[in-house]
Amino acid sequence: MEATVVKTGTEGKTWGGGDHSPLKASYGKLMMWFFILSDALTFSGFLAAYGFSRYKFIDSWPVADEVFNHFPFLHGVDAPMYYVALMTFILIFSSVTMVLAVNAGHQMKKNKVIFYLFLTVIGGLIFLGSQAWEWKNFIQGTYGAVETKSGRIIQFLDTEGNRVALSDIATESTQRQAHDRSSGIWFSTDETLAAYTIDDIKQGFATKENLRIRIPKLDEKGHPIILNREQSLQTLSTDAIRVVEGANMYRNEYGTPLFANFFFFITGFHGFHVFTGVLINTIIFFNVILGTYERRGSYEMVEKVGLYWHFVDLVWVFVFTFFYLV
Amino acid sequence: MAHDAASHESSVKRIWYVFFLLTVLTTAEVILGIIKPTFLVEHKFLALKFLNWIFIILTLVKAYFITWAFMHMEGETKGLRRAVVWTAVFLICYLMFVLLVEGDYIHEVYKAGYVKYNF
Numbered sequence: 001m002e003a004t005v006v007k008t009g010t011e012g013k014t015w016g017g018g019d020h021s022p023l024k025a026s027y028g029k030l031m032m033w034f035f036i037l038s039d040a041l042t043f044s045g046f047l048a049a050y051g052f053s054r055y056k057f058i059d060s061w062p063v064a065d066e067v068f069n070h071f072p073f074l075h076g077v078d079a080p081m082y083y084v085a086l087m088t089f090i091l092i093f094s095s096v097t098m099v100l101a102v103n104a105g106h107q108m109k110k111n112k113v114i115f116y117l118f119l120t121v122i123g124g125l126i127f128l129g130s131q132a133w134e135w136k137n138f139i140q141g142t143y144g145a146v147e148t149k150s151g152r153i154i155q156f157l158d159t160e161g162n163r164v165a166l167s168d169i170a171t172e173s174t175q176r177q178a179h180d181r182s183s184g185i186w187f188s189t190d191e192t193l194a195a196y197t198i199d200d201i202k203q204g205f206a207t208k209e210n211l212r213i214r215i216p217k218l219d220e221k222g223h224p225i226i227l228n229r230e231q232s233l234q235t236l237s238t239d240a241i242r243v244v245e246g247a248n249m250y251r252n253e254y255g256t257p258l259f260a261n262f263f264f265f266i267t268g269f270h271g272f273h274v275f276t277g278v279l280i281n282t283i284i285f286f287n288v289i290l291g292t293y294e295r296r297g298s299y300e301m302v303e304k305v306g307l308y309w310h311f312v313d314l315v316w317v318f319v320f321t322f323f324y325l326v
Numbered sequence: 327m328a329h330d331a332a333s334h335e336s337s338v339k340r341i342w343y344v345f346f347l348l349t350v351l352t353t354a355e356v357i358l359g360i361i362k363p364t365f366l367v368e369h370k371f372l373a374l375k376f377l378n379w380i381f382i383i384l385t386l387v388k389a390y391f392i393t394w395a396f397m398h399m400e401g402e403t404k405g406l407r408r409a410v411v412w413t414a415v416f417l418i419c420y421l422m423f424v425l426l427v428e429g430d431y432i433h434e435v436y437k438a439g440y441v442k443y444n445f
Contacts, residue, residue, distance in 0.1 A: 023402070023403050023405050023406040023409075024402075024403050024406075025402065025403070025406055030406070033406065033409075033410055036410075037410050037413060037414055040414050040418075041414065041417060041418070044414075044417070044418045044421060044422075045421065048418075048421045048422055048425045048426075049425065051422065051425060051426050051429065052425040052426065052428060052429035053429065054429065055426055055429030055430045055432075055433055056429040056430075056432045056433050056436075057433070058430075058433055059433075064359075065359060065360060080359075080360050081356055081359055081360060082356075085352060085353070085356040088352055089349060089352065092345065092348050092349065092352070093345070095392065095396055096341060096342075096344075096345045096396075098396075099341050099395075099396045100338065100341060102398075103334060103337055103338060103341070106334070107334055221368050222367065222368060222375070303398075306396075306397075307397055310392055310393075310396045310397045311397070313392060313396075314389055314392045314393065314397075317385055317388050317389055317392065318385060318389070320352075320385075321355070321381050321382065321385040324359070325355055325356075325358075325359045325378075325381045326378045326381055326382070
């Protein structure tokens with residue numbers, strides 16, 4: 001495969017071993033593979049830590065299709081994972097345009113390379129925007145939940161087993177006004193207040209006969225346990241201490257706090273890679289337009305950047321599986 | 327750079343074929359994830375649900391195609407291929423084995439009552 005060995009204008013400066021390239025690959029490409037391998041191990045470290053925590057808290061780990069159930073312009077419609085499937089599709093497609101750009105580079109077709117690189121950058125930007133939207137929904141939350149004394153999350157269901165939002169439970173809100181700096185000379189910040197107090201929820205729950213609660217414990221078949229009406233009332237009145245809406249680093253309405261921590265960290269770290277990829281692709285895009293690689297006589301740079309971009313896609317395939325599917 | 331037009335034609339075809347395959351696999355995963363067939367959810371092999379085995383295997387298939395076709399691993403020398411793939415596969419398997427078994431063990435310790443939750 002001679003196509004993998006090309007002159008990049010750096011001969012004699014890098015390998016110093018004469019004309020014979022180790023593994024028949026150019027210096028830059030080998031270094032990219034080194035980087036990709038080490039970065040792959042970094043990501044596996046994160047995902048392995050995620051798996052460790054998930055097995056440790058297997059009872060209270062959230063179910064992904066209850067967490068990620070939004071789709072743009074479909075308000076209030078339960079759309080489990082549709083959006084993340086679309087995101088995955090977009091990223092895979094931008095990988096395809098990248099490999100088409102590399103292919104056009106082999107043929108020295110400058111305009112084709114420009115066109116495909118442009119599509120790749122656009123795909124990357126759409127993915128980043130989608131991820132921001134996904135974070136927004138995750139942080140905002142959908143149904144809300146209640147935290148117990150021991151820091152576990154209990155969620156509300158009706159008799160058919162559908163989730164019920166806090167706003168459908170509480171009959172009124174007695175939540176106080178949040179204070180800001182204008183409230184006093186020495187005052188700086190207030191905690192973020194939920195829309196309802198825990199007493200609002202307890203009162204509302206007591207009046208609505210069709211409500212049940214689900215606790216973070218699994219039955220022998222692996223389904224979360226739903227308490228009957230008496231147990232629900234009992235648990236709520238003795239153990240519930242706080243209303244939780246959405247997610248932050250301390251607690252989230254979906255389940256164990258670690259879930260949100262890992263979600264923010266791993267998808268954030270991946271998003272950072274996508275961002276870097278878009279940045280590098282843009283630089284290369286302008287280089288192609290300026291004719292840098294045309295003059296050099298080789299589009300190998302597009303190939304090396306392409307390797308990185310495909311790697312980002314590869315990581316997403318795994319993140320997608322372990323956060324959204326498994 | 328001794329590529330002729332015909333081989334480029336076929337490599338473009340292969341790219342679209344792989345894209346089609348990846349799309350089909352992803353769609354299959356999402357559909358399975360939404361309907362969650364009861365049999366696959368309630369039966370386990372090696373502490374992992376059947377459904378999750380399917381997801382992981384399909385993911386590995388996708389990873390294979392991305393690496394081999396898109397990253398052009400199939401065109402590299404055997405030495406480069408093995409240096410990258412075997413290293414990653416070995417280290418990741420090792421790490422996963424150690425951490426997942428340990429996580430499950432801690433879960434069992436919690437469940438056995440050394441730690442009690444307040445309900």
